[in-house]
Amino acid sequence: MIGSPTTPEVGCGARDSDVTESTVSLIARSRDGDRGALARLISQIEAGGAGARAVSSGIFAPIGDAWTVGITGAPGAGKSTLTDRLVTELVSDADRIGVLAIDPSSPFSGGAILGDRIRMQTHATDSRVYIRSMATRGHLGGLAAATPQAARLLAAAGFATVLIETVGVGQVEVEIAAHADTTVVVVNPGWGDAVQANKAGLMEIADVFVVNKADRDGANDTVHEIESMLMMAVEREWTPRIVSTVALTGHGVSELAGAIRSHHEFVVASGAREIRRRVRLEDEVRAIAVGFATDLALQQCEGPDFDALLDAVESGAVDPFTAAERISARQL
Amino acid sequence: MIGSPTTPEVGCGARDSDVTESTVSLIARSRDGDRGALARLISQIEAGGAGARAVSSGIFAPIGDAWTVGITGAPGAGKSTLTDRLVTELVSDADRIGVLAIDPSSPFSGGAILGDRIRMQTHATDSRVYIRSMATRGHLGGLAAATPQAARLLAAAGFATVLIETVGVGQVEVEIAAHADTTVVVVNPGWGDAVQANKAGLMEIADVFVVNKADRDGANDTVHEIESMLMMAVEREWTPRIVSTVALTGHGVSELAGAIRSHHEFVVASGAREIRRRVRLEDEVRAIAVGFATDLALQQCEGPDFDALLDAVESGAVDPFTAAERISARQL
Numbered sequence: 256m257i258g259s260p261t262t263p264e265v266g267c268g269a270r271d272s273d274v275t276e277s278t279v280s281l282i283a284r285s286r287d288g289d290r291g292a293l294a295r296l297i298s299q300i301e302a303g304g305a306g307a308r309a310v311s312s313g314i315f316a317p318i319g320d321a322w323t324v325g326i327t328g329a330p331g332a333g334k335s336t337l338t339d340r341l342v343t344e345l346v347s348d349a350d351r352i353g354v355l356a357i358d359p360s361s362p363f364s365g366g367a368i369l370g371d372r373i374r375m376q377t378h379a380t381d382s383r384v385y386i387r388s389m390a391t392r393g394h395l396g397g398l399a400a401a402t403p404q405a406a407r408l409l410a411a412a413g414f415a416t417v418l419i420e421t422v423g424v425g426q427v428e429v430e431i432a433a434h435a436d437t438t439v440v441v442v443n444p445g446w447g448d449a450v451q452a453n454k455a456g457l458m459e460i461a462d463v464f465v466v467n468k469a470d471r472d473g474a475n476d477t478v479h480e481i482e483s484m485l486m487m488a489v490e491r492e493w494t495p496r497i498v499s500t501v502a503l504t505g506h507g508v509s510e511l512a513g514a515i516r517s518h519h520e521f522v523v524a525s526g527a528r529e530i531r532r533r534v535r536l537e538d539e540v541r542a543i544a545v546g547f548a549t550d551l552a553l554q555q556c557e558g559p560d561f562d563a564l565l566d567a568v569e570s571g572a573v574d575p576f577t578a579a580e581r582i583s584a585r586q587l
Numbered sequence: 588m589i590g591s592p593t594t595p596e597v598g599c600g601a602r603d604s605d606v607t608e609s610t611v612s613l614i615a616r617s618r619d620g621d622r623g624a625l626a627r628l629i630s631q632i633e634a635g636g637a638g639a640r641a642v643s644s645g646i647f648a649p650i651g652d653a654w655t656v657g658i659t660g661a662p663g664a665g666k667s668t669l670t671d672r673l674v675t676e677l678v679s680d681a682d683r684i685g686v687l688a689i690d691p692s693s694p695f696s697g698g699a700i701l702g703d704r705i706r707m708q709t710h711a712t713d714s715r716v717y718i719r720s721m722a723t724r725g726h727l728g729g730l731a732a733a734t735p736q737a738a739r740l741l742a743a744a745g746f747a748t749v750l751i752e753t754v755g756v757g758q759v760e761v762e763i764a765a766h767a768d769t770t771v772v773v774v775n776p777g778w779g780d781a782v783q784a785n786k787a788g789l790m791e792i793a794d795v796f797v798v799n800k801a802d803r804d805g806a807n808d809t810v811h812e813i814e815s816m817l818m819m820a821v822e823r824e825w826t827p828r829i830v831s832t833v834a835l836t837g838h839g840v841s842e843l844a845g846a847i848r849s850h851h852e853f854v855v856a857s858g859a860r861e862i863r864r865r866v867r868l869e870d871e872v873r874a875i876a877v878g879f880a881t882d883l884a885l886q887q888c889e890g891p892d893f894d895a896l897l898d899a900v901e902s903g904a905v906d907p908f909t910a911a912e913r914i915s916a917r918q919l
Contacts, residue, residue, distance in 0.1 A: 311908040330662075404907070536900055536907070541888045543911035548884035551915070552876045556869075565869055575736070575868070576643040579875035583883070 278309040285412045290385060293412055297387055300404045303546065311404055314411050321410030322519055325432030326420045327460075328441030333467040336502035337441060337511075338420045339377055344512040346383050350416055353409035355402060356388040357421040357431055385414060399542040402431050403535065433460040434535045436528065437518045439511070441465045442481075444473040458488040461495050463514045469499035469507065493521055555582045610641040617744045622717065625744055629719055632736045635878065643736055646743050653742030654851055657764030658752045659792075660773030665799040668834040669773060669843075670752045671709055676844040678715050682748055685741035687734060688720040689753040689763055717746060731874040734763050735867065765792040766867045768860065769850045771843075773797045774813075776805040790820045793827050795846045801831035801839065825853055887914045 278299070284292035296314075299306035326341075328334050338354060346352045378384040389401060406417045419435050421428040432438055440461035457464075466477050481497050496514040500507035522528045555561070564581065567573040610631070616624035628646075631638035658673075660666050670686060678684045710716040721733060738749045751767050753760040764770055772793035789796075798809050813829050828846040832839035854860045887893070896913065899905040 308908045311906045400907075533897070533901060537888075537897055540897065540900060540907050540910045540914070541885065543907055544884045544888060544914040545881050547911055547915040548880035549877050552880035553873065556873045556876060565865070565872065568868055568872060569865060574643045575732075575872050575875055576640045578872045579879055582872070582876040583879040 278306075278313050282310070282313045282411075285408065288382070288413070293385060293408070294387065296408055297389065297405050300401050300408065301389055303401070304550075307401065307404065310408065314404075314408055321406075321415055321417060322437070323406050323417045323419055323435040324515055325435030325438045326418060326441065327422070327429055327432035327438070328465075328467075329443075330422055332441045332443055333502045334420055334422070334441050337465065337467055337500060337508070338418055340500075340502055340505050340508040341418065341512060341515075342378055342384055342386075343505075344508050345416055345515075346378075346381065348383065351383045351414045352385075353406075353412075353414035353417040354384070354386040355405055355409070355417065355419045356386065357398060357402060357419065357428060358388050358390045385409065385412075398428075399431060400539060400546050403434070403539045429456075429460070430538075434538060436522065436531065437462050437515050439463045439465055439515065441467050442477065443468045444471045444477045455484075455488075458484055458495075462493060462518045463511065464495055464497045465507075465511060466497065466499045467502050470501050470504075474499055492525060492527065493518060552582060610638075610645050614642070614645045614743075617740065620714070620745070625717060625740070626719065628740055629721065629737050632733050632740065633721055635733070636882075639733065639736065642740065646736075646740055653738075653747055653749060654769070655738050655749045655751060655767040656847055657767030657770045658750060658773065659754070659761055659764035659770070660797075660799075661775075662754055664773045664775055665834045666752055666754070666773050669797065669799055669832060669840070670750055672832075672834055672837050672840040673750065673844060673847075674710055674716055674718075675837075676840050677748055677847075678710075678713065680715065683715045683746045684717070685738075685744075685746035685749040686716070686718040687737055687741070687749065687751045688718065689730060689734060689751065689760060690720050690722045717741065717744075730760075731763060732871060732878050735766070735871045761788075761792070762870075766870060768854065768863065769794050769847050771795045771797060771847065773799050774809065775800045776803045776809045786816055787820075790816055790827075794825060794850045795843065796827055796829045797839075797843060798829065798831045799834050802833045802836075806831055824857060824859065825850060884914060 278296070281292040281296050285296055296310050299310050301307075326334055326338055335356070338356075342352050342354060378386060387405070389398065389405060402419060406419065409417045419432060421432045432440075438460050440457050440463070442457075442464065444466060464481050466474055466481070468474075478497055478499060485495055485497075496517065498507055498511045498514050500511055502508070522531070561582070564573065564578050568575055568578050610628070613624040613628050617628055628642050631642050633639075658666055658670055667688070670688075674684050674686060710718060719737070721730065721737060734751060738751065741749045751764060753764045764772075770792050772789050772795070774789075774796065776798060796813050798806055798813070800806075810829055810831060817827055817829075828849065830839055830843045830846050832843055834840070854863070893914070896905065896910050900907055900910050
């Protein structure tokens, strides 16, 4: 069902027919602190389609005062341990913490990330902490669309801070972290040689740089290198902080929490939050629209008509672009 | 322009209006060994849109006897050095080699891959070798669509073997390698701890396993581990080969070339090539169709109507899914 284009001010309440009774009751229960309900709603978001749609209609509200913190870095940089420590540092009765751990689906990294998730179970018995990993389903657009929805769900369920941890292996994962209210980029000493990062890109997205494993050789050099690169970078209203940590021992984690809080205060005071959130909302709507378009196209790529079209491509009679164009135009 | 759906047997020649004169002449020149022409055509493919379309129409023909070899593995596994050595081993006057190096666009890996490309310039002066890196543009579907087209272009230009090297950081990159005629998966000793790979997924796609850096501790253990995993895996007609190499010294590279040749012979003799290529063609058409759909959706996400819709989302009057649905239906 598509809302009338001439009445964009139609409220969510008018779309109740899309929200199943069980979704409504799950949402109510998640707000009362029911983790099972929260888990089921996030699974619904993850799976996409009508279920995600129902959660979106039922839950949608501006994210309000909840603060999202994106944490990204190369595989092995120590993000999970750091996130674990950061949760301990930030959590309080007044500041409940939700963690969304975004798992890419590369066969080369799946295992590592699963292991990290298990490590984070330190907080499993703390009712003020909710940790959930989310995986890509098919296309990455799905994840770019699902993550902000899940963050909003956690905000609505009373988690004042939502940490979004992504492995920086692909552009989409990095962008998910970059679109949080505060973006933390985790590197290691000697990153220039080991990670061979595209540093300019990281300068643009980082609000806080963490040099983790700072007990290793070259930590100071790495801090200085980031400092000089920041001086040469395009000037921003906020000057990114650099914090050295040793996540394994907890060294520097309270400074990291402080840097995140400073950025939070600055962004709220300067009015940048609204600008940033508008951009994020735009990206979210765009990602969902692309997801819809993708699903529609893939639905066309099935059945005997598609097989006949492929026969024509295989024989060289039709080129792949023409075939794809017929699919787009639903002219199989 | 969309070909009539009732005449899928219309040949490419009938679509000359889509092929600009310069594309036609570039294609002719690329077949005559003009590398500048080849480079321009691949750029056209990479950029997508009408240019890619024109190349596709002009060049399209079944890939024929050219053989594609996908090489994938975790960052740092030594794929580029190995590819470099493999080119030296495979190239002959009768067997010209094209290399497509697929660059993901993660800010954490961009630099490394650029460095690798420079390393491969060993072959820059060999007219029997053509090396080209291809980058993602926006959405990954673009790359999944562009790679087979570029491979076909190289095949048409007389390169009997096309090596497609991808970093296995994301599902799409791994799939690109998995859809080659022969898929080589590169791991290192101790991969279980270091790379923490999703081994089951790799068992499914590998025709040849390479344990590179085999002069390091644990190489034999890694070979044995792969052997036992292969014994437990779903039985396939082809039993994947395992080759130990030290790419830096060239050790084992001729065995690797031999394993690739054996797989080639087996696949051609067994008739599996046609089945595999059909699946690949299906994926290619699907990827292009998704690319078209994505571009159309993104075109809708611009302008004052989109801004007004976002205002409604921002105020909480419209949820993101409803907004995206209006975009899909072009009912802004």
